[in-house]
Amino acid sequence: QGLPKLGVKKTYKVGFAQTESNNPWRIAQTKSMQEEAKRLGWQLVYTDAGGSAAKQVADVNSMIAQKVDAIFLAPREEKPLAAAVKNARAAGIPVILLDRNVDQSLAKAGTDYVTFIGSDFIQEGQRVGTWLKANHKGQARVIQLLGTTGSSPANDRRKGFEDAVKSDTSIKILASQDGDFARDKGRQVMQTLLQAHPDVNVVYAHNDEMAIGAIAALEAAGKKPGKDVLVMSIDGGKEAVQLVANGKINYVVECNPRFGPKAYATLKDYAAGKKIPAKIINPDRDYDAKTAKAGLATAY
Amino acid sequence: MATSPLPSSARGQAASAFLQRYGVLIALALLLTFGALRYEGFLSPFNLFSVLAFNSMFGLVALGMAFVIMTGGIDLSVGSVAAFASVIAAMLSPHGLWLALLGAVGAATLLGLVNGLVIAYGRVLPFIATLAMLLGARGLALLFAGDQSVSVSYESGFTNFGQGKIGAVPYTAIVLAAAFVLGSVALRYTAFGRHILAVGGGEDAARLMGLKVERVKVLVYTLSGALAGLAGVILASQFGAGQPTEGLGWELTAIAAVVVGGTLLTGGMGSIGNTLVGVLLLGLIFNILNFENGKGTISLSNYWQSIIRGVFLLIVVVLQSQLTKRRS
Amino acid sequence: MTTAEPLLVMEGIDKAFSGVPALSGAHLRVGPAEVHALIGQNGAGKSTMIKILTGAYRKDAGTIRFSGRDVEFTSPNGAQLGGIATIYQEVNLVGYRSVAENIFLGREPKRGPFLDIARMNREAREILAGFDLRIAVTEPLRTYSVAVQQMVAIARAVSQKSRLVIMDEPTSSLDDREVETLFRVIRQLKAEGVSVIFVSHRLDELYAVCDRITIMRDGRTVHEGDMTGITKLELVARMLGKEVGELRREGETAFSRGGTVAGEELLSARDLQAGRTLRGVDVNVKRGEIVGLAGLLGSGRSETAKAIFGADDLSSGELRVHGRSVKFKSPGDAIRNGIGFCAEERKTDGIIPDMSVRENLTLALLPKLQQLGVVDGARQAEIVNRFIARLGIKTSGPDQKIRELSGGNQQKVLLARWLCMNPNLLILDEPTRGIDVGAKGEIQALIDELSRDGLGVLMISSELEELAEGCDRVVVLRDGQSVAELPRATLSQDAIMAAMAHGQEEGARG
Amino acid sequence: MPSLRLDPAILGALGALVLLFVFNAAFTPNFLTVQTLNVILTQVATIVIVATGMTLVIATGGIDLSVGALMAISGAVAPLIFMHPALAGGLGVTLAFVVPVLVAGLFGLFNGTLITKFGLQPFIATLVLFIAGRGVAQALTNGNLQVFNNPAFQFIGMGRVFGIPFQVLLMFAVVAFFAWVMRRTVFGRHVLAVGGNEGAARLAGVPVTRVKLAVYGIVALLSGLAGLIVIAINSSADANQVGLNMELNAIAAVAVGGTALTGGRASVGGTLVGALLLQLIGFTLLAKGVPQSAALVVQAAIILIAVYLQRRKA
Ligand SMILES: Nc1ncnc2c1ncn2[C@@H]1O[C@H](COP(=O)(O)OP(=O)(O)OP(=O)(O)O)[C@@H](O)[C@H]1O
Ligand SMILES: Nc1ncnc2c1ncn2[C@@H]1O[C@H](COP(=O)(O)OP(=O)(O)OP(=O)(O)O)[C@@H](O)[C@H]1O
Ligand SMILES: [Mg+2]
Numbered sequence A: 001q002g003l004p005k006l007g008v009k010k011t012y013k014v015g016f017a018q019t020e021s022n023n024p025w026r027i028a029q030t031k032s033m034q035e036e037a038k039r040l041g042w043q044l045v046y047t048d049a050g051g052s053a054a055k056q057v058a059d060v061n062s063m064i065a066q067k068v069d070a071i072f073l074a075p076r077e078e079k080p081l082a083a084a085v086k087n088a089r090a091a092g093i094p095v096i097l098l099d100r101n102v103d104q105s106l107a108k109a110g111t112d113y114v115t116f117i118g119s120d121f122i123q124e125g126q127r128v129g130t131w132l133k134a135n136h137k138g139q140a141r142v143i144q145l146l147g148t149t150g151s152s153p154a155n156d157r158r159k160g161f162e163d164a165v166k167s168d169t170s171i172k173i174l175a176s177q178d179g180d181f182a183r184d185k186g187r188q189v190m191q192t193l194l195q196a197h198p199d200v201n202v203v204y205a206h207n208d209e210m211a212i213g214a215i216a217a218l219e220a221a222g223k224k225p226g227k228d229v230l231v232m233s234i235d236g237g238k239e240a241v242q243l244v245a246n247g248k249i250n251y252v253v254e255c256n257p258r259f260g261p262k263a264y265a266t267l268k269d270y271a272a273g274k275k276i277p278a279k280i281i282n283p284d285r286d287y288d289a290k291t292a293k294a295g296l297a298t299a300y
Numbered sequence B: 001m002a003t004s005p006l007p008s009s010a011r012g013q014a015a016s017a018f019l020q021r022y023g024v025l026i027a028l029a030l031l032l033t034f035g036a037l038r039y040e041g042f043l044s045p046f047n048l049f050s051v052l053a054f055n056s057m058f059g060l061v062a063l064g065m066a067f068v069i070m071t072g073g074i075d076l077s078v079g080s081v082a083a084f085a086s087v088i089a090a091m092l093s094p095h096g097l098w099l100a101l102l103g104a105v106g107a108a109t110l111l112g113l114v115n116g117l118v119i120a121y122g123r124v125l126p127f128i129a130t131l132a133m134l135l136g137a138r139g140l141a142l143l144f145a146g147d148q149s150v151s152v153s154y155e156s157g158f159t160n161f162g163q164g165k166i167g168a169v170p171y172t173a174i175v176l177a178a179a180f181v182l183g184s185v186a187l188r189y190t191a192f193g194r195h196i197l198a199v200g201g202g203e204d205a206a207r208l209m210g211l212k213v214e215r216v217k218v219l220v221y222t223l224s225g226a227l228a229g230l231a232g233v234i235l236a237s238q239f240g241a242g243q244p245t246e247g248l249g250w251e252l253t254a255i256a257a258v259v260v261g262g263t264l265l266t267g268g269m270g271s272i273g274n275t276l277v278g279v280l281l282l283g284l285i286f287n288i289l290n291f292e293n294g295k296g297t298i299s300l301s302n303y304w305q306s307i308i309r310g311v312f313l314l315i316v317v318v319l320q321s322q323l324t325k326r327r328s
Numbered sequence C: 001m002t003t004a005e006p007l008l009v010m011e012g013i014d015k016a017f018s019g020v021p022a023l024s025g026a027h028l029r030v031g032p033a034e035v036h037a038l039i040g041q042n043g044a045g046k047s048t049m050i051k052i053l054t055g056a057y058r059k060d061a062g063t064i065r066f067s068g069r070d071v072e073f074t075s076p077n078g079a080q081l082g083g084i085a086t087i088y089q090e091v092n093l094v095g096y097r098s099v100a101e102n103i104f105l106g107r108e109p110k111r112g113p114f115l116d117i118a119r120m121n122r123e124a125r126e127i128l129a130g131f132d133l134r135i136a137v138t139e140p141l142r143t144y145s146v147a148v149q150q151m152v153a154i155a156r157a158v159s160q161k162s163r164l165v166i167m168d169e170p171t172s173s174l175d176d177r178e179v180e181t182l183f184r185v186i187r188q189l190k191a192e193g194v195s196v197i198f199v200s201h202r203l204d205e206l207y208a209v210c211d212r213i214t215i216m217r218d219g220r221t222v223h224e225g226d227m228t229g230i231t232k233l234e235l236v237a238r239m240l241g242k243e244v245g246e247l248r249r250e251g252e253t254a255f256s257r258g259g260t261v262a263g264e265e266l267l268s269a270r271d272l273q274a275g276r277t278l279r280g281v282d283v284n285v286k287r288g289e290i291v292g293l294a295g296l297l298g299s300g301r302s303e304t305a306k307a308i309f310g311a312d313d314l315s316s317g318e319l320r321v322h323g324r325s326v327k328f329k330s331p332g333d334a335i336r337n338g339i340g341f342c343a344e345e346r347k348t349d350g351i352i353p354d355m356s357v358r359e360n361l362t363l364a365l366l367p368k369l370q371q372l373g374v375v376d377g378a379r380q381a382e383i384v385n386r387f388i389a390r391l392g393i394k395t396s397g398p399d400q401k402i403r404e405l406s407g408g409n410q411q412k413v414l415l416a417r418w419l420c421m422n423p424n425l426l427i428l429d430e431p432t433r434g435i436d437v438g439a440k441g442e443i444q445a446l447i448d449e450l451s452r453d454g455l456g457v458l459m460i461s462s463e464l465e466e467l468a469e470g471c472d473r474v475v476v477l478r479d480g481q482s483v484a485e486l487p488r489a490t491l492s493q494d495a496i497m498a499a500m501a502h503g504q505e506e507g508a509r510g
Numbered sequence D: 001m002p003s004l005r006l007d008p009a010i011l012g013a014l015g016a017l018v019l020l021f022v023f024n025a026a027f028t029p030n031f032l033t034v035q036t037l038n039v040i041l042t043q044v045a046t047i048v049i050v051a052t053g054m055t056l057v058i059a060t061g062g063i064d065l066s067v068g069a070l071m072a073i074s075g076a077v078a079p080l081i082f083m084h085p086a087l088a089g090g091l092g093v094t095l096a097f098v099v100p101v102l103v104a105g106l107f108g109l110f111n112g113t114l115i116t117k118f119g120l121q122p123f124i125a126t127l128v129l130f131i132a133g134r135g136v137a138q139a140l141t142n143g144n145l146q147v148f149n150n151p152a153f154q155f156i157g158m159g160r161v162f163g164i165p166f167q168v169l170l171m172f173a174v175v176a177f178f179a180w181v182m183r184r185t186v187f188g189r190h191v192l193a194v195g196g197n198e199g200a201a202r203l204a205g206v207p208v209t210r211v212k213l214a215v216y217g218i219v220a221l222l223s224g225l226a227g228l229i230v231i232a233i234n235s236s237a238d239a240n241q242v243g244l245n246m247e248l249n250a251i252a253a254v255a256v257g258g259t260a261l262t263g264g265r266a267s268v269g270g271t272l273v274g275a276l277l278l279q280l281i282g283f284t285l286l287a288k289g290v291p292q293s294a295a296l297v298v299q300a301a302i303i304l305i306a307v308y309l310q311r312r313k314a
């Protein structure tokens, strides 16, 4: 009762079930998947669930109906997408999960799907927390800009961070509010929170976009981001890394959306019968004032 | 006293009346034919029933919406209410399907009732009352769920409802069909149905004629809440989780389906059967786009897909309105 | 007349709308099996009285006894269940639903949980047959004319087997033959022991069918008595609050035609065709002339008016204004050519309910009241005040919403809308519909006077006396065609009636 | 003369606004500062600008769901112009102010045409662009985020005149102008007449088609303008995000501000009050640290209460 088999072929017809495409990170991920498929000469069936886990399951079903060779799935939600994974398996199609996992009690790597490739969101939050513990001076008063309420990266990046700083009494979280992973919303929320908590000296944003919005808000309020207020974020896109280099962001943990090469390589390995680990964690970098300039060239 | 027969009984009208009535059905048939000819695997039972199972949620929501719209109202809260119900269903799922079903549909019905009371007796316009519920129910869903998806129990048989089948036919498709048959009968053959249409056709007149307009309104919003609740139970059961963030934009899909089905947004006229056809028509478009992307000839990015969907909607409603215009 | 205990007693009824009293201490007594006339000037409070009785409005004070019990209906539904059926002043039915459904709405025949549709349609047909109305009961009601709708409303009310049937101006959109039918039904109801409250501004009708009368003025009941005990002149005097001697009356109407010299041609329409209803209408109007348009219901009078005014598309025919051939694409074009049109259905085609009397009155005039798009408020106010005074519009002020006015007063505002434009040609579709006799006289006199100053008028009326006395010429339509044209010399009610029914050899189209 | 007395329809919202203001003054630290006022006004500016147009549309008995998408389109077009190498300098910036707004206006006329010529119901007609419009914006930029730094252009979102943010001045100018239009001009009356009874208005010579085209054009132009402000503040144009949910925010502001969604009435001042109220609610909930889930419930309740109250006063 193992995984569906996949023969070795020159080209494959594969499906990529994207969650949504309403932010730069997702768009970069999609682009990477498309470009790499093109480079390999593979046929890619691309679907977009528009932020709905239910639709994503239906999307996967439509790929099954099209008899693709394999499915790459970026699950919108841990639990609902387990159903999609099982459907694919029942149809004899191997699945590789990208950037988010499915609920391990419902579907397991090695039996239900091949593997999970991605980052560990909790760990990302922890890295930010750990860096803060090491780098803040005096009392740290933190505003946390949360990702979209209810989404798993938001929940995990919050949990990782809060767990990491819990023990440190010199770090106090003043407020945690939903910035919807968006620049404009991040800016507006930050503006408002700045009024209520003028003594803030640390901002932790769950992604680059909100961090950039927060920087605009800080500057509009006459504060110097990076100096008066430490700014930290996750994603590590080029714009953010540049800001680290400019000293406006202090620390970024990378969460690289360029999945294409790794994803297809893994599939080829699987077809070739190689042993695939249950989890492939991306070797995500991080950037601070010292490493940013060097990293800029390779930041996505 | 003049006793002229029908004022409108010209011959040429028959054709456009036919088209108006069956136009959507013809469009659906055309779309299916197109898909069948162009894509391999499109007409497979797996694909069709998968589309049906997924769209059963929209179908139920659109059914409630159709009733609401026929009274001249609107219910923007259906998506949030369904999400809320899915959370409640998931929380109750360890106690078995029936309790989860009753509890979730009951809770959603309650929210629908609140909508109805606020609209009928509070005299707040439906758009605003249900807009508030759209926010409120979402908030409640997140509160109950603790901001994340809620697991359902797989042991209690709860998931059979959403995932089980008779032969190749999913239960959810059967539930959908049953709901529409009942709805159709209720609209056509019961006084309640007539009263819904009368309220939509002229609220003041209906009131002066002695109809209990308020009660009719409360009932349709409650019904819409209940059906959204049922959709929420299917959501939880089919996908194995109560999802507080699901259901975004369902109200627009449902409204579009109702309108595509030929129901007037101003109320007073409409068809239940065509609403279902409208749901399937809009649902199939997504499916077709997925298949088109699989052809490999072009890869439609997400934004091209939304442009295509918009243009498709445009074509359907323009044709519809031209037919209606020609008729009257 | 009746000595038994009255069926209905309303005593000391008070009602104020946002502080302005509409009824103060009004009373109304209706005996069993009695046809009771309720009359009064526009805005006297008749409709308000009725709506309080049926629970559509809540009274501020007073008592109501019905069938020997104190009652207070809280909704029209309650009144209906309590044995009171009502035909409200504005036709209030659901246009999209079928005729049969409208008749049975709220009391549909059922079999088990389901409607018995076959029975409903059958019974609807039977009920309508009692009104000599043989129409397809499964068609949406809105496909029929106002008159048919009005008859359906009456049929609905009468078929409810109530003890009291209220008719608030049921005849205002009916013509003579239908009125006869209605009277027959009323007499039949009376024979069955049902009482009827009958509101109308057509006095002859009251004498024809009513037993007793209640007259209201300014929210009070000013007279109560037997119909036979009061002459027309007394009745009008009571209603207007004047002495009988003050009322000098010559004809039935305030028109005094004859001897007017018609000027150059304002409008000439030849062979107008539109839709399925207009199949060749010829009509022309000269400066200073009042031309009547007569015909049975559905003969195409309103359609003719709308087609001339650019509100409906013409499929063929020629239209000349001031001798120039024109094609109006919209009413705006017609208005710019100096034409005004006061439509028949004021609720759907006339008033903007939520706008003030001021804005409603000057709506068509606005383009002339503006400079660079800005409304000249002072001139607007001046015009509005002038017409409120001139037509005696009963309103708490120009800022009052028009929907709060009584039906007749709304009609006056709409007339003013067109009069204030100083049009060359005015098309009036049932201009005095629902207007009390006092105001009617004033309006007729006004039309008369304006026509002497050169205004051309095309007037549609179902009241033949209005046409016979008021017009210089009457064009008669039948089935969408003009079939006769009666010059002043041969004008009489009988002549018009004959032409309407049979056409006339020497008619316009031969 | 239209009297200058306060429209009773907005009393509910105004009362709630005052109450909330007093509450914040008492319980929210640092509330009574110029800075706070600035934050609230700059954040509400785009909503008010769009909602003013929406007020006109709703007054004709219509609705426009496409405003957010139109903001995205205008926001996508502007950088294409001022970042174009051939259009560097003043010309590019000037065109970047004018062209995107006009493009949005054209889409508004498209909406209006669907409604007037094809007889589509406004909800459905504008749903088309609601679905497709954002796609158009993305197609223009190939889905990419456009990042820029152009102080001349960004003046519209970041500039100040006498210390007052330019967008706030713009907002007040728009409100004042359209309040005046609705009160004093023929066009204003025509808008109300069309919404109050379209058939009757037509028979009274009101150019119904033109009035409707105009209001959908106006709301689109204003949305285009708002789109420029949003991208200017953020130094970036993100077709996915610009104007997201704007239709609901604008409609809610209009409704809370006392303009009936059934048409025939309009209160531009009320819309300003309504938008401010909603913004202040958001501000208060954020400042008090209420989590999103609870905040949604509170918002829902307050909207209902405000609408309910003024419904009784009206
Ligand atoms: N809803 C309302 N709001 C404010 N005032 C009203 C309202 N309804 C009626 N009125 C006022 O009450 C008075 C009586 O009106 P009502 O409609 O009863 O008159 P009526 O006798 O039926 O007149 P008509 O013969 O013109 O129909 C009028 O002055 C009218 O303006
Ligand atoms: N016998 C009829 N009974 C009722 N309605 C009719 C009849 N014949 C035609 N109609 C309808 O009447 C309309 C045309 O009549 P129109 O309103 O122009 O007539 P009219 O002479 O002005 O009558 P009315 O007095 O009712 O206004 C059409 O819409 C037609 O469908
Ligand atoms: Mg009356």
Ligand SMILES: [Mg+2]
Pocket: C301, C302, C303, C344, C429
């Ligand atoms: Mg007529």
